[in-house]
Amino acid sequence: MDPVIVVGAGPVGLTLALTLARRGVRVVVLDETPADGGDGEEPRPARTAVLRPDTAEMLERLGCSFADGTRWTGWRTLRRRAMVAQVPFAGPDGAPGPDDAEEAAEEGTRAPEEAREPSPLHVPQHALTRELRAMLDRESGVRIVPGGHLDTLRQDSAGITAHTRGSNGGHWRGSYLVGCDGARSTVRKLLGARFPGRTAVERHAVAALRAELPWPGEAVLHRSPPRGSEVTARPLPDGIWRLDWLLPPGGDLVTPDTLLTLVRDSLSTWCGEVPPYELLDTGVHAVHHRLTRRMRTGRAFLAGDAAHLLGALGTQGLDEGLRDAGNLAWKLTLAWHQGASETLLDSYQTERRGAIVARLRAADRALTTVRSTGGWRTARRALMPGAVRGHDELLTDGHLGRGMLAAPPVYDRTPLAPAGPPTASVAVATAPGDPVEDVPVTAPDGSVVGLRDRLGGDLLVVLVAPGTGVWERRHWLGAGLMPGLAAAIGALPMPAELLVAEAYPGAAAHTVLMVRPDGHLVAAMAGVRPAELYACADAVRGGSPAPRGQAPGSEGPEGAAAAERAGRAGEPDGTPSEATANR
DSSP: OOOEEEEOOSHHHHHHHHHHHHTTOOEEEEEOSOTTSTTSOOOOTTOEEEEOHHHHHHHHHHTOOOTTOEEOSEEEEEETTEEEEEEEOBOTTSOOOOOOHHHHHHHTOOOOOOSOSBOOEEEEHHHHHHHHHHHHHTOTTEEEEESEEEEEEEEOSSOEEEEEEETTOEEEEESEEEEOOOTTOHHHHHHTOOOOEEEEEEEEEEEEEEOOOSSTTEEEEEESOSSSSOEEEEEOSTTEEEEEEEOOSSOOOOOHHHHHHHHHHHHHHHHSSOOOOEEEEEEEEEEEEEEOSOSEETTEEEOGGGTEEOOGGGOOHHHHHHHHHHHHHHHHHHHHHHOOOHHHHHHHHHHHHHHHHHHHHHHHHHHHHHTOOSHHHHHHHHHOHHHHHHHHHHHHHHHHTOHHHHSOOOOTTOTTSOSSOOTTBOOOSSOTTSBOOOOEEEOTTSOEEEGGGGTTSSEEEEEEOTTGGGSOHHHHTTSTTHHHHHHHHHTSSSOEEEEEESOOTTOOTTEEEEEOTTSBEEEEEESOOHHHHHHHHHHHTTSSOOOTTSOTTOSSHHHHHHHHHHHHTTOGGGOOOHHHHOO
């Protein structure tokens, strides 16, 4: 089987390549960076990524240590001179973070929420890229080809051929190809996939500096400060902070003097006077909202910024790119080892494009109310404090990865769901299509791990069996439902792993959960039902794979029809969002 070709060696492309390699798939990574260009990412302290818990844990499963990143102890939302919200985060071991209730009482603000959720992870992007590249270099089934610029793609019934020019130019043959080559994607252009959307929905000035601020370890959103514009301050290790100021609409030039004024205004507002600080890096960036019409064309796929751009209101485009990688990796793994159906390959577009459409629609609605100025909207904010509080909460959700703007996606309209609920279907706290909860489970080797620690590999089947924790594994492995369940799993049409949990939210004893490799619930059933387990697993793989000699979505009339189906998929009710409607 020819390798999977990944075009682009940024965080999304490297994550996809590493995930595939760990699952026994041979990979060729085409990187435009010259061979002497190091890891391809220039160290820029002001260029960082904030990863939500689900994407951070995905990278941790691959072995990322994030030595250069940090998790925050809490989050504060300030308006003018008052703190209006405070969110303490759970510590690394899941324990509550610092208790700031006394401080909140002294300041006359609302007491902080109970520390339940884990902190986002803040990491310099060049450090993340360097760590992923180092891990990929150690994989025997991966070839990284630097110094080549892609200029041609050709698909046929057996695979896809890419041609590059440059110092390492040549023809590269693959079974599938994934364009992870950024916003100016060459792959997207060669595929003829449109990339409509909106330009510069937000603009920000950015600075990285070393200073002592009043909230060590906490991230801050300051709205309507006494001086300057809306600003976020997010800590990094070694006393470094990244500060982002929202700029007025328009393309006015941000001069060095303007940026220094923003720095000094914010520092003096927070500290009473301008404290000593070391300015490390500055920049200006614009947030665009765009979404390609097609994320799949035959054997070629688009992921990350090559497929979509978003990031307004505190959201993070890299999160969605990593979710693309997690969604596509297990499907390409199955296709590479066992073959794939059209349904399985099309499901990447349906699920991921549908998720991005929902993100962009939510952002469109929020931008209209939160960022608009003038007329009735300004008067409404002045006369209706509740509306302003709602905006504060919405922005906090965007920054922390919650709500419609940024929470992990739900695939409740996936083509990989069973045709109907299994006869023995039961309700648990997680709905089909939702991400599963991270509960302790016993793995096949007898170790107790988190359920989400087992993601990224095979299909998971979890038996809820209270009391198993007090017995040695050898006693219950051959008792009760276990032998029948193990036999049923062995007969499934795709590889699966059997896990046992003492409990799962909302699940009764002897409930059996089926979980996709990317962590979304397929179904929950009462007891062992081999036929229904088989039907669910068959739905997850999209039905029987196409014969090896037949190209999924290959060129020609049938392939064109598949590409057209892909272009329409993922748009609820067939209507594009406001952000994607303009061509």
